[in-house]
Amino acid sequence: PEIICPSIVCKADTSTYYTTSSCSNYNWKATGGTIVGSNNSISVDVVWSDHTGFLELDVLNCNGVCSAPTAVKIPVISDNLSIQGPSNLCFGDFVSYYIEPIPEATYNWSVSPSLGTIFQSDKNKITVQITGINGNVSLIVNHPIIGCIGADSIFIEAKPKLKIDDAPKEFCPSGSYTFSSPDAVSWKLAQGGVLYQSDYGPTNNFVVDLSALPPGTYNVGISGSGGAFCNLAEYHYIEILPKPESPDTIFGD
Numbered sequence: 001p002e003i004i005c006p007s008i009v010c011k012a013d014t015s016t017y018y019t020t021s022s023c024s025n026y027n028w029k030a031t032g033g034t035i036v037g038s039n040n041s042i043s044v045d046v047v048w049s050d051h052t053g054f055l056e057l058d059v060l061n062c063n064g065v066c067s068a069p070t071a072v073k074i075p076v077i078s079d080n081l082s083i084q085g086p087s088n089l090c091f092g093d094f095v096s097y098y099i100e101p102i103p104e105a106t107y108n109w110s111v112s113p114s115l116g117t118i119f120q121s122d123k124n125k126i127t128v129q130i131t132g133i134n135g136n137v138s139l140i141v142n143h144p145i146i147g148c149i150g151a152d153s154i155f156i157e158a159k160p161k162l163k164i165d166d167a168p169k170e171f172c173p174s175g176s177y178t179f180s181s182p183d184a185v186s187w188k189l190a191q192g193g194v195l196y197q198s199d200y201g202p203t204n205n206f207v208v209d210l211s212a213l214p215p216g217t218y219n220v221g222i223s224g225s226g227g228a229f230c231n232l233a234e235y236h237y238i239e240i241l242p243k244p245e246s247p248d249t250i251f252g253d
Contacts, residue, residue, distance in 0.1 A: 001065050003057055003072050008102060009048050010148035011078035017055060018043035024061035030054070032076065048076040051150070052100050075102050077143055081152035085137070089130050090161040090230035097137050098125035099152070108140040115156055130158045162222055162234040170239045171210050179206045179236065183229075185222040215242040 001021035009015045019026070019042060028039040032050030046055065053074040059067050085097035097109075101124045109126045111118050112135025120127040128137060138153040165180045179187070184202035188195060196213065199206055206220070220236045 001059050001070055003070055008075045011076055014045050014047050016045050021062045021065045023059040027058040029056040051076050051078050051080055051082045077148050077150035079151050081150050083152045083154050087156055089158040091158055093130045094127055096127050104145055105141050105143045110138045112136045133158055159230040162224055162229045162231050164234055164236045173240050173243055174211050176207055176209050179220050180204055181222055185224055188221045189218055191218045213240045215240050
């Protein structure tokens with residue numbers, strides 16, 4: 001059966017919904033709102049509270065209409081617009097936040113300077129560049145036609161990302177090389193499941209004895225502790241080249 005209803009409502013307003021189908025039994029259910037009065041007649045009154053509500057109608061013995069349940073989504077302008085997006089981030093990330101679109105509404109997004117800046121804005125969605133440690137992503141929605149305002153805000157935290165400074169990827173099997181990180185971390189040098197060298201520090205530098213490594217591919221890995229970083233580990237892969245073969249014959253005077 002078809003549900004006849006307004007498309008957008010304000011929080012705490014009472015909205016009336018009905019069906020044109022003639023049935024022996026009606027059963028209305030509201031998610032994100034409260035039914036006022038009877039829920040088993042041809043119409044129903046609902047007071048909505050959440051940003052997105054759902055109204056379902058289940059019927060029996062209808063004339064010329066399929067009796068399968070019908071459900072509709074109701075956009076509600078409230079003080080809980082349910083901003084969606086990640087809350088734990090890395091410094092430098094570009095992250096999107098959004099709400100379910102509300103037709104004919106205007107959107108006013110803001111971001112705490114202590115968190116970052118709005119990189120791009122497109123009505124119900126924004127992209128934020130994370131440059132700080134924490135702050136709020138906030139939104140005010142105004143609907144001039146139905147005359148109500150909604151809002152929401154979420155708190156975001158950002159952490160530094162584990163990073164190994166730029167380093168070569170190929171090495172001759174001699175001497176040593178010092179890998180470095182901007183942060184004091186734990187270090188490991190491994191090949192597959194075999195650990196060749198480690199320094200749990202924490203320390204900013206890691207000296208690898210290249211002359212002790214057989215030719216092959218290795219990973220230099222770092223990790224932090226206590227949840228201080230947004231990623232658990234970071235890796236830099238290196239290749240130890242074979243030693244050059246000695247010439248069979250030396251020519252010269």
